[in-house]
Amino acid sequence: MADVVTMEKIVSLCRRRGFVFPASEIYGGLGSSYDYGHYGVLLKENVKARWLEAMVRERDDIVALDSSIILHPRVWEASGHAGGFADPLVDCRTCKQRFRADQLAESSCGRKPSKRPGETPDCDLTEPRQFNLMFETRVGPVEDTGSKVFLRPETAQGIFINFKNVAQLARRKLPFGIAQIGKSFRNEITPGNFIFRTLEFEQMEMEFFVPPAEADDWYRYWIDERRDWYLRLGVRASHLRVRPHDADELSHYSSATSDIEYLYPIGWSELEGIANRGDFDLTAHTEASGTKLEWVDSQSGERYAPHVIEPAAGVNRSMLAFLCDAYDEEVVAERERTVLRLHPLIAPVKAAVLPLIGRDAEMAGRARRLYEELRRVASVEYDDNAQIGRRYRRQDEIGTPFAFTIDEQTLADDTITIRDRDSLAQERISIARGREHLLDLLEQPWRSPKPD
Ligand code: GAP
Secondary structure, eight states: OOOOOOHHHHHHHHHHTTSEEETTGGGTOOTTOEEEOHHHHHHHHHHHHHHHIIIIITOSSEEEOOOOSBOOHHHHHHHTHHHHOEEEEEEBTTTOOEEEGGGGGGOOOSSSSOOOTTOSTTOOBOOOEEEEOOOEEESSSOOSGGGEEEBOSOSHHHHHTTHHHHHHHSOOOSSEEEEEEEEEEOOOOSOOSGGGSOSEEEEEEEEEEEOGGGHHHHHHHHHHHHHHHHHHTTOOGGGEEEEEOOGGGOOTTOSEEEEEEEEETTEEEEEEEEEEEETHHHHHHHHHHOOOOOEEOTTTOOEEOOEEEEEEEEHHHHHHHHHHHHEEEEEETTEEEEEEOOOTTTOSOSEEEEESSTTOHHHHHHHHHHHHHHTTTSOEEEOOSSOHHHHHHHHHHHTOOEEEEEOHHHHHHSEEEEEETTTOOEEEEEGGGHHHHHHHHHHSOOOOOSOO
């Protein structure tokens, strides 16, 4: 079956099922900002948990950090963000819209019928101007220049400025990494595609400090490792690719960068970047702060600034990729169903517990008891409202991989059915094995049944 997903369908499902809402909606919304409802929160939390598991819990060489969002303003001078973290923008004096100068070919002019900016004789574009993406705010009640601070545009700098603290206390040898998940903020002026590009977003970044001679090898290692992470979580290989940056695309700090791109409905776009940052950051902060951010080799006594390989992923952008990859429609028994074929480990709800007849007190009681047992080990949902078919469809749309149904036979022989979201196969097991069975199911390898 052809891939049926469009961005409109994803936005509509996210709205309908309470994953994502437009931010400040009752005031007319705020551009490029979104709020996350119950299932959106659970999905995002699962993405972050899987990342922490792969990057920290299952490794000996990476430790965690949670640094401040507001850092000393000199951090951003040293990092190059105060001077260089800017997009070139042009304004159109006719339609009053603003465009990224480097994306005119993909932008639409504000007037109808829509053309590319600069394409009609009426378009009157300004020269490109640099626009810094950092949000400014103030510390304290007095608005003088000394109080100006910024919301961080990346979590990475909080890691670099803590290098000495962690290196002294983490009892790790080089190479080792520091991982952080947290919110970042960018004053993105071009309207995003849903949650692909927003003003505030969460990043999952890891700075891996290595001896300079090993930097190239580790760069390639992290590209493979990060690509495998998406594959392990069920993203189809045909929808993932690695794209090395051309020299003119590289950020000011990077000597090599590769993007892991996903084939979103808007086309191939960056999902995560892996950069070889060299010693740019540690050296810059050493010079600016006067604190030596260096490594002392315990054998040779040699002192040097380690080089850094950085896999930098976005939680929201990953969530969008997982949703797009999972979205499917099919006709079953002459009825259409929409289903999110999410990997069970990232699905917001792992199992639904459903009494076949909700108003049957005995069935409902048995179902409720099973639900209370299962929720101690996983995110599960109890639902006795509406016809069973509608309840299944609701669970399909939020991506719940398993449904446990309590029916008349349960009352006779203590067995329940387990329905598989993807194959729709039903299996009967003893209710006493429900919890153990769910844990077994969650440990099984999973592959998307969508064509690769
Ligand atoms: N420390 C390096 C760094 O921040 P980046 O490529 O600018 O690199 C890393 O950002 C990841 O953060 C991106 O691959 C993307 O997933 C996410 N990201 C960046 N800007 C974003 C935005 N405005 N909205 C949503 N996600 C964003």
